[in-house]
Amino acid sequence: MRARIKQRLKELAIDFAALTRSSEPQLRVLLFHHLPQSTLPDFELLISALTQHFQFISAATFEKILRREERLQRHSLLLTFDDGFRSQFEAAEKVLEPRGITALFFIPTAFLDCRSTEAARAYVASRLCAGRISPSEVAADLTPMSWEQLRILNSRGHAAGSHTVNHPAIGALSSDLLLLELQNSKSRLSAELECDIKHFAYPFGNSASVNSSALKKALESYPFVHTGLRGDNRQHGSPAALIWRESLAPDCGAKFGVATALGALDWWYALDRRRLLRWVEHRS
Numbered sequence: 001m002r003a004r005i006k007q008r009l010k011e012l013a014i015d016f017a018a019l020t021r022s023s024e025p026q027l028r029v030l031l032f033h034h035l036p037q038s039t040l041p042d043f044e045l046l047i048s049a050l051t052q053h054f055q056f057i058s059a060a061t062f063e064k065i066l067r068r069e070e071r072l073q074r075h076s077l078l079l080t081f082d083d084g085f086r087s088q089f090e091a092a093e094k095v096l097e098p099r100g101i102t103a104l105f106f107i108p109t110a111f112l113d114c115r116s117t118e119a120a121r122a123y124v125a126s127r128l129c130a131g132r133i134s135p136s137e138v139a140a141d142l143t144p145m146s147w148e149q150l151r152i153l154n155s156r157g158h159a160a161g162s163h164t165v166n167h168p169a170i171g172a173l174s175s176d177l178l179l180l181e182l183q184n185s186k187s188r189l190s191a192e193l194e195c196d197i198k199h200f201a202y203p204f205g206n207s208a209s210v211n212s213s214a215l216k217k218a219l220e221s222y223p224f225v226h227t228g229l230r231g232d233n234r235q236h237g238s239p240a241a242l243i244w245r246e247s248l249a250p251d252c253g254a255k256f257g258v259a260t261a262l263g264a265l266d267w268w269y270a271l272d273r274r275r276l277l278r279w280v281e282h283r284s
């Protein structure tokens with residue numbers, strides 16, 4: 001029954017997208033997390049389907065478009081991956097790189113520092129899943145990529161962004177701890193990759209995980225702050241920008257993935273987007 005309702009909702013989203021599709025070029029960002037080996041064929045189909053509607057752009061091109069240094073001429077898409085899983089390195093190697101696609105990887109730096117399976121499982125359970133599961137329930141393939149793999153991605157044209165050190169809900173931190181999470185992750189990534197780190201994605205991505213002062217601090221540290229709220233980024237142009245992202249499962253289905261990427265679910269996030277923009281607009 002639940003599966004049938006879910007399927008019907010997906011179909012409605014697709015119909016809605018077809019009805020409301022705009023011819024104006026859109027600037028979209030997709031967000032993926034873990035990509036289990038078994039989902040790679042579906043992920044590949046999704047990427048192929050997206051290719052028919054979008055041009056894939058690098059983080060550097062995305063920055064230029066937002067800064068109005070480059071014109072948005074057609075639907076454009078930046079791929080992002082949160083949490084630094086090893087499976088993302090494999091998906092990049094097997095699916096993205098053969099197509100010449102580069103992506104942006106958001107890294108919680110302490111996850112890549114986990115030296116044992118036990119430490120990684122404890123991090124996933126307590127940090128990435130915020131204690132909702134125990135370490136023994138963590139899937140065996142939820143392991144971090146290594147720093148060496150991140151350096152390889154970087155050398156192949158992919159980019160990295162900060163996802164804090166310990167993956168907290170930043171709205172709940174004291175200002176001292178928040179500063180440590182923002183700065184230490186940035187300086188670590190910058191030292192490992194020998195480049196500037198301009199992008200930050202706050203953990204959990206929803207409006208409940210952040211507040212006005214945390215968002216302001218994040219925007220003081222990074223020119224681009226990524227949320228998990230869905231929306232089109234074409235209207236932005238300020239030097240400090242909030243980025244909307246479409247979260248998708250790698251096996252969500254090509255039709256649903258394309259419809260979502262074209263904005264089928266934007267309406268659901270309108271109030272949250274407005275709230276965050278209000279927080280940012282009233283920076284003092």
Ligand SMILES: [Zn+2]
Pocket residue numbers: 082083128163167203204
């Ligand atoms: Zn995360």
